[in-house]
Amino acid sequence: MAIHSTAKKRKGSAPEKRDRILKAAIQVFAKNGFYATRVSEIAKAAGVADGTIYLYFKNKDDVLITIFEEGIEQLLTILREVAESEDTFENRISRIIELQLGLLEEQRDLAEVITVNLRQSSRLLKQYATPLFMQYIDVIAGVVRDGQNEGAFRKDLNPRIVARSLFGALDAILLTWALGEGDPPALRKAAAHCASLFLEGLRQR
Amino acid sequence: MAIHSTAKKRKGSAPEKRDRILKAAIQVFAKNGFYATRVSEIAKAAGVADGTIYLYFKNKDDVLITIFEEGIEQLLTILREVAESEDTFENRISRIIELQLGLLEEQRDLAEVITVNLRQSSRLLKQYATPLFMQYIDVIAGVVRDGQNEGAFRKDLNPRIVARSLFGALDAILLTWALGEGDPPALRKAAAHCASLFLEGLRQR
Amino acid sequence: MAIHSTAKKRKGSAPEKRDRILKAAIQVFAKNGFYATRVSEIAKAAGVADGTIYLYFKNKDDVLITIFEEGIEQLLTILREVAESEDTFENRISRIIELQLGLLEEQRDLAEVITVNLRQSSRLLKQYATPLFMQYIDVIAGVVRDGQNEGAFRKDLNPRIVARSLFGALDAILLTWALGEGDPPALRKAAAHCASLFLEGLRQR
Amino acid sequence: MAIHSTAKKRKGSAPEKRDRILKAAIQVFAKNGFYATRVSEIAKAAGVADGTIYLYFKNKDDVLITIFEEGIEQLLTILREVAESEDTFENRISRIIELQLGLLEEQRDLAEVITVNLRQSSRLLKQYATPLFMQYIDVIAGVVRDGQNEGAFRKDLNPRIVARSLFGALDAILLTWALGEGDPPALRKAAAHCASLFLEGLRQR
């Protein structure tokens, strides 16, 4: 029925294959870790031949780097929207927390890959991950700083230290959650407690 | 007293060699990560032959596991002393923060190995390390719980979520510090801000 | 005659494409050697798709074999003309030398492919190429033999050994020339010295 | 009975293993060519594990390079002795011919590897082989030059062109011999004819 169905199929197949590989890689990396994952496992999970992966990625490292970049990019985009919204600063922080945990709740494997592999020691990976990580911290720090300037938050705390602390706290919560049974309600509750803890800690009195 | 000092030396040499291997392993694991570290590198750094490592450890995994066990044990011992001291709860938390950052400042490599490698290691290793990690969290959570029971901290926060958050925050601060220039005063300032943030967030009003 | 020039073009395009592939292959084989040459490189140099090569040749080996066959055939044709000319035997030898070096000077890459790849190729290929090589030697040997029979050359030398020696000498001269700066006058001078050496060595006294 | 037999065995085993690998490599390279030879084949032929090869050589290329270097070194040493002997110049040339062919007659595979692979296109190999090849040519050219200066050889031929021609002639003879059935008497006869051809060609009249 569709007139250009074949053309569509053709044009769509390449990116579609790239995506299948990335999705498969996220799953397998999350399950076995980067080093323990064989390229052939990714290929099998993606339903492509081993060699096909090398049509879309330079090598195994490149697959991981791409997951980082596109995953954090995705997080950053939403994060920026929240950070620049018209909401109160308290609500923005709460939404950042929920967002980060919530988004990842839907993408548990991506969370695992990003948090687990963020600290891989391969210098190459650190090179790629660190700047993106810093951008992430900076957006949160921006909300804190704005809140301080607007009188919502106490002014005696360094915004970037607060941001790092918040990020670390969420990271640890996610990690524990990922390592454990990981039921969504537990995560939601943890998010609420964490938000309350930080907001009380930040409040201007 | 012992006339034959050589005999004494001999008796002492075995554990001493084991220690040298562990110390060397901590260094190279911290620098290059577990997977990128060659057993021969550990041997070289320890000044022993490759094979010697297998006289003291079952295999490469076992070296990492031992570092975890003994490293966290060491941290736990000091942590418990603080946790069970007679100080105010606020001070105990502050001291825990300073302690953790302070101790790790002296043992940066151990910190790096424990936090970095816990995440990048294989499933098997992770399962092994997680309980030890949980013990650590539990000690901190104990202080929070006691503080709640004694009326020093607000009661509406789950102590383990607080503990995880605190641990994660400190971890992130350390990581950034380690990735950056890492001067001790900056770390000390970060510790103070972090302590203030959490204590205000925890305070019973 | 043909009204539809496009049809003509079409008919002519296939051989033309085959030639482009062969020419491209000669270039890249000469530059990088048979094994280090990728089929895709040949395709790119020829301006065709990878798969197109397989419409004209059975496989990569077949491309090399074809180059041998047609290249040596080409050399043989000219060589036979000289060998069977009415000139004196000395002049025929001289012309063979000039011809070989001269022809190759214009077709350096073909020379490189024939001499270099004959040696580095697999047993199978070698077996295939050797008889063609032998035909070449035989034509030269024929001139020597005829010269001996006619009393121009000494009779105590095996014509095929002389032919092989001459071929080898020219080959070595070309190789050195190709490895060095490779200016034509130097090659011409070398040809003259080589001719004089062999003709004096062959002369009937 | 030998007092130091074990020590001897220990010390002797490493070079002995290296030699076994080189000998095996010469055989397999000669039979299948460099590119078609698998490292595992060399290992199997040498009676060692695959990995052992990498204890003595950097990689597969390095094995070939070593064969070149040590093989030509061996030839050069003997060649220089002949070149600097007190014999007549004619005899020195004859002995050079016999020597080169004769030595290789005993080391057919080495001959095959050196002549077959001398022209491998790998730039790396060319780098290594060319200078050694030039040294070889230079020693022969030296004999020719001395012969010219002493009045034994005609002075109108460039010694290096003569040397290259002689080397090429011998190379071609060896190649044909190696490709064919290769019986020693045939080679000996070829050597005699070749010597006669070149000496007549060189003679001062």
Place this chain on the structure above:
DNA sequence: CATGAATGAGTATTCATTCAT
């Protein structure tokens, strides 16, 4: 206890070849 030479299982990556379009 200590050594380090030897082992050989294990894997990322390449590239000739195919075939759906």
Place this chain on the structure above:
DNA sequence: TATGAATGAATACTCATTCAT
């Protein structure tokens, strides 16, 4: 005919582990 995306077999090399000394 022509294409070039996809395939997957094939292989050099690494490195944890062993064991004869």
